[in-house]
Amino acid sequence: MRPVEQFDVLVVGGGAAGLMAAGTACSLGKTVCLFDKNKVLGRKVRITGKGRCNVTNNCPVEDVVAACPRGGKFLYGALSAFSPADAMAFFQNLGVPLKTERGRRVFPQSDSAHDIANALERWAKDAAVVRETVTQVLVENGRAVGVKTAQGAYRGRRVILCCGGASYPGTGSNGDGFRLAAALGHTIVEPTPSLVPLVERGDWCSRMMGLSLRNCGVKVTAQGKKKPVYQDFGELLFTHFGLSGPTVLSASAHLRPMEPGKYTVHMDLKPALTEAQLDARLVRELEAHKNKIFANSLEELLPQKMIPVVVERSGIPGETRCHSVTKEQRRALLELLKDFPVEIQGFRPLAEAIVTSGGVSLREVSPKTMESKLVEGLYFAGEILDADAYTGGYNLQIAFATGRLAGSCGGEESREQG
Secondary structure: OOOOOOEEEEEEOOOHHHHHHHHHHHHOOOOEEEEOOOOOOOOOHHHHHHHOOOOEEOOOHHHHHHOOOEOHHHHHHHHHHOOHHHHHHHHHHOOOOEEEOHHHEEEEOOOOHHHHHHHHHHHOOOOEEEOOOEEEEEEEOOEEEEEEEOOEEEEEEEEEEOOOOOOOHHHOOOOHHHHHHHHOOOOEEEEEEEOOOEEEOOOOOHHHOOOEEEEEEEEEEEOOOOOOOEEEEEEEEEOOOEEEOHHHHHHHOOOOOOOOOOEEEEEEOOOOOOHHHHHHHHHHHHHHOOOOEHHHOOOOOOOHHHHHHHHHHHOOOOOOEHHHOOHHHHHHHHHHHHOEEEEEEEEOOHHHOOEEEEEEOHHHEOOOOOEEOOOEOEEEOHHHEOOEOOOOOHHHHHHHHHHHHHHHHHOOOOOOOO
16 A cells, blocks of 8 residues: 555544445545454454354345334435345355355355455455554544544544444443543433343343253244234254243343343244144143153153253143143143243343444434534444344444445545545
8 A cells, every 4th residue: 555644534443344444435536544443353253153254135215214213214215325235245256165054144155254355355455454443533624534543643534333232242332432432522312232131130041051042933922912913933042040032032132122021032832733734633632641750750741951941831730740731720831831931121231232222313423425414524334323223134234334434425626625
């Protein structure tokens, strides 16, 4: 890169959005300086999807918008300019073969998130990288002109903030971007956790800690609402605090606002069986173990860790002989197996969330360019924005699309220069 006194573009944050923005500006022939306090770029990308990296979702733009509980309409332009199909072609052109799995989730064929992060690094290879923490965005006459670090100031014609949210602070997303934006007058919608485990109101789950259910029906209801707020099928995990696992993380994005006791998770422990089929199964099990006590008769029906809890919640005394279980008691057991409820107290801390909900108010950002409406030459991309989506690759797609748009618009000549 040629030596310059002033960079064309300064990008703050070397994650998914920042690397995309920096690489895009470089591809337009601009001089770019990328600031990241981590020793390794793309640190959060490298741990996403349990290290596999759900790159995007193989779906139309409209489906990504529909998967956004906040900011979908705002993101439509950015997603149209860099769609999931564009993202897939982008990474494949960078030498990363992809595959589509259940739910249209797209992963690298290698199942290694490092391949995605390394591809983004290659894309941004012409950017100068500064391993410093940005403490201030410099503004003159209402225009962003540079950034300040503990080691000094750096000048730039454009500044793009891609600092992430406040989840997984160990990766560098510790809310710094919110503080930088707020110092410039931007409204910060209160950051809250999304795609986060749930804390139970009680101790049923803690008694089954470590138990994972692979095929579980999950439905979430809210007080005062007839229709479920969320419904899914898949993997669920009982923990010392409550519930986790893919279905629970997805459900959490729908639980807004969160209030203690407002939501209840209902689990169908036997989703493959109708009530009639399950009743027939219970009749067979009770008959096969007719001389056993009820508490010792469920080994073929349920995981061992769940049996004591189900026995207690069924209302059937554990010492009851199976041949003495009444039709009414059997019905109560059936209803519990088809609807095992857990009342929710709240979310786990924001630091444990996959995604931050909240951030820079979208009313203060142009959807056509990602430029601030308050400070000329200042742009935003990625999780710093008050926009988020459900699980399935949508959030990384948003990061790529907004980073691409900010990098291309941030790479253009200033309005004063034509």
